[in-house]
Amino acid sequence: MVRATKGVLLTCDPAVKQIILNLDERKKFIIQDLDMEHILVSADMVEEIKQELEAELEKNTFSLGVGEG
Numbered sequence: 001m002v003r004a005t006k007g008v009l010l011t012c013d014p015a016v017k018q019i020i021l022n023l024d025e026r027k028k029f030i031i032q033d034l035d036m037e038h039i040l041v042s043a044d045m046v047e048e049i050k051q052e053l054e055a056e057l058e059k060n061t062f063s064l065g066v067g068e069g
Contacts, residue, residue, distance in 0.1 A: 006043040007031045
């Protein structure tokens with residue numbers, strides 16, 4: 001029997017893809033890992049993936065503290 005799943009194709013660089021793969025370990029949303037820059041994910045999880053990814057990228061942002069103190 002054939003089963004169809006609605007998905008969204010994400011294109012990203014390998015570093016961001018690794019973060020997404022790590023996020024997938026907590027919440028299974030990846031349908032298919034296609035290649036180094038493309039992932040097919042569940043359509044209903046796209047907004048949540050964006051929010052989680054932004055939070056992870058914010059953690060890794062370096063600030064020089066210009067104008068502080």
